[in-house]
Amino acid sequence: MxxxxxxxxxxxxxxxxxxxxxxxxxxxxxxxxxxxxxxxxxxxxxxxxxxxxxxxxxxxxxxxxxxxxxxxxxxxxxxxxxxxxxxxxxxxxxxxxxxxxxxxxxxxxxxxxxxxxxxxxxxxxxxxxxxxxxxYRWAPMVQYARALIEGGRLGELTHYRGRFFSMYGRDRLGVLSWRFMQEHSQFGSLADIMSHAIDMAHFLVGPINRVVATREIFIRERPLPKPGKGTHYDRGAPEDPMGQVTNEDYVGALVEFANGVRGTLEADRSIFGPQSQMAFELNGSRGAASWDHEKLNQLQLYLPEEQPTDGFVEVLSGGDYFHQGNFVPGGGNSIGYEDLKTIEALEFLRAVLGERESNPSFDAAIDVANVMDAMVRSWDSEKWEDVRDLRL
Ligand SMILES: NC(=O)c1ccc[n+]([C@@H]2O[C@H](COP(=O)([O-])OP(=O)(O)OC[C@H]3O[C@@H](n4cnc5c(N)ncnc54)[C@H](O)[C@@H]3O)[C@@H](O)[C@H]2O)c1
Incomplete structure (x- = not known):
């Protein structure tokens, strides 16, 4: 075409x-x-x-x-x-x-x-x-963190902690949308938000070799949605008919990366406190970085050989960082979640036009699926499980 x-x-x-x-x-x-x-x-x-x-x-x-x-x-x-x-x-x-x-x-x-x-x-x-x-890969501060890693500024990576803690299911009257039912979504937090956390770990650190995982359902029934409603931010009433939640609210895992990095990944849709905490903390032999989508225009950086004082410093995003200048000029001017979607759409259409390789493509998705598969085997076996390549 x-x-x-x-x-x-x-x-x-x-x-x-x-x-x-x-x-x-x-x-x-x-x-x-x-x-x-x-x-x-x-x-x-x-x-x-x-x-x-x-x-x-x-x-x-x-x-x-x-x-x-x-x-x-x-x-x-x-x-x-x-x-x-x-x-x-x-x-x-x-x-x-x-x-x-x-x-x-x-x-x-x-x-x-x-x-x-x-x-x-x-x-x-x-x-x-x-x-x-x-x-979330497209956040300018995430792109910057990756550039720091690739430039060796954090040294040899040693530890990674990734998480996606979301509030969307914490309300017991939040309706039983398709997300909470195995017949419409075989997995819960694993598919919905852990997938993001796995992809971010791949983007920043690389492939994962093996995992040991656990899961839990914290809220076991929810009001049935009204016809035509039922996104996961809709709310029912206590007198509404209730239905069973049949997939997991929580999944957590210890992970070992192919390059020797050790880490944890956690995801929960029913947790109190965090709102949309898609976040990571990353430690290397020369420094550390952490980022949280709730503050997507900020990166916490610890580069002791380059800083005048000890401890983390906050870097503010702005127009000089990846694509951010197309939205706002100057330092400290913010972008938000949907701007990442605009960047995503732009980069995908550029790939369609042959101007770049598509990434993340379905290839990145299957890398994530491979880790999800190992987590499921592990929560069943209650043992460490190797990540296997499911490509057909
Ligand atoms: N990348 C992200 O940050 C992110 C955030 C939210 C959702 N998602 C993903 O996006 C997808 C949709 O999630 P959502 O939150 O927008 O769900 P949603 O429930 O808000 O929207 C789904 C839409 O699909 C429609 N639909 C249902 N059956 C249909 C059919 N047969 N033909 C055409 N349309 C039909 C529904 O009427 C509804 O309008 C999911 O795969 C979810 O994992 C990604």
């Missing part, structure tokens, strides 16, 4: 992420005019009519449909973006790849490791460009 700078977008699932991705595509020409990329919102699919109305009326999609199959044969669509619930990803992504469309799929791509492997193979066999939503 020869693409001009116009790229036709079809999007499946117009909930939280579908809306965020749509805003991101619209943002590209205004925040990154020099890229010369014009994403066109051609068609959107969702099963909720009000969401389709909003997509066309407010977001500027040219057309809408209740059936995602309608997007597959359209010659004016180059890229299909999958932001439907995770359990639907495999069927959709395989059909999208077979239709020869480039495909972006929200993390963790498949709802279980085997599904991610099948999706990765489908895209590889079809020769389409793939991308996935490990957006």
């Amino acid at each position: 020869t693409l001009g700078r116009r790229i036709g977008i079809g999007l499946i699932g117009f909930g939280w992420m579908g809306q965020a991705h749509s805003r991101s595509y619209r943002n590209i020409p205004v925040y990154f005019p020099e890229a010369g990329i014009v994403p066109e919102l051609v068609a959107v699919a969702d099963t909720v009519p009000e969401r389709l109305d909003m997509a066309t009326d407010n977001f500027g999609f040219a057309s809408s449909t209740a059936s995602w199959h309608d997007l597959l044969d359209r010659s004016d669509i180059d890229v299909i973006d999958i932001t439907a619930p995770t359990a639907m990803h495999r069927e959709i992504a395989e059909a999208v790849a077979a239709a020869g469309k480039h495909v972006f799929c929200e993390k963790p791509v498949g709802d279980n490791p085997a599904a991610t492997a099948a999706i990765e193979k489908a895209a590889r066999d079809a020769g389409v460009v793939s991308g996935c939503g490990y957006n």
Whole structure:
């Protein structure tokens, strides 16, 4: 397929992420005019009519449909973006790849490791460009931390602690959305947020060799959602009918990296205190760094050979750091979560146009799936488990 700078977008699932991705595509020409990329919102699919109305009326999609199959044969669509619930990803992504469309799929791509492997193979066999939503990599301060690691400024890495502690499930009256039910999402925090923590560990430190993991469900029943509602920020009432939570709130693991680094990874969706603490602490033989998405414009750095005083210092992000100058000029001016999504969309479309390798692609997703698979084997066996490559 020869693409001009116009790229036709079809999007499946117009909930939280579908809306965020749509805003991101619209943002590209205004925040990154020099890229010369014009994403066109051609068609959107969702099963909720009000969401389709909003997509066309407010977001500027040219057309809408209740059936995602309608997007597959359209010659004016180059890229299909999958932001439907995770359990639907495999069927959709395989059909999208077979239709020869480039495909972006929200993390963790498949709802279980085997599904991610099948999706990765489908895209590889079809020769389409793939991308996935490990957006925290794109934070300018995370990019800076990685550059420091690659430049040897932290020395030889020794310890890594990664975590994603989110508040979204801490309210006992938070509704039983698809995220909490095995029939719609085989795994809970493992797939939803631990996947982000694993990808960040890969991005900064490298592959993980083996893990020992544990899990728990802290809130065992929740109110059933009303029809057309049911994203994970909706709230029910005490008198509502209740349903069972059937996948894990918490997963924690000790991990050993291939390069000898030792660490921990934890994820919880029902914890009090942290709000959206997607964070890491990293120690090397010459220094240390830590970052937390709740303060995404700040990096804590300890470089004793370079600093006049001992202890961590705070580095403030700003226009001089990775892509941040496209959003705000000068130091200390902040960007936020959805700006990372705009960077993600830009970099994916640049990959579609052949200007860069797509990364994170489904290849990065299967690396994450391999570690998820080892965590599941370990919480069953209650022993250390090696990470195996599930690529087909
Ligand atoms: N990268 C991130 O930070 C991040 C954050 C949140 C969610 N996600 C991922 O994004 C995906 C979607 O999550 P969300 O929070 O946006 O969910 P959501 O529930 O808010 O939205 C899902 C949408 O899909 C629609 N849908 C359901 N069945 C459909 C069908 N048959 N055809 C078309 N549309 C259908 C729903 O009506 C809803 O509008 C998940 O895979 C999740 O893991 C990623």
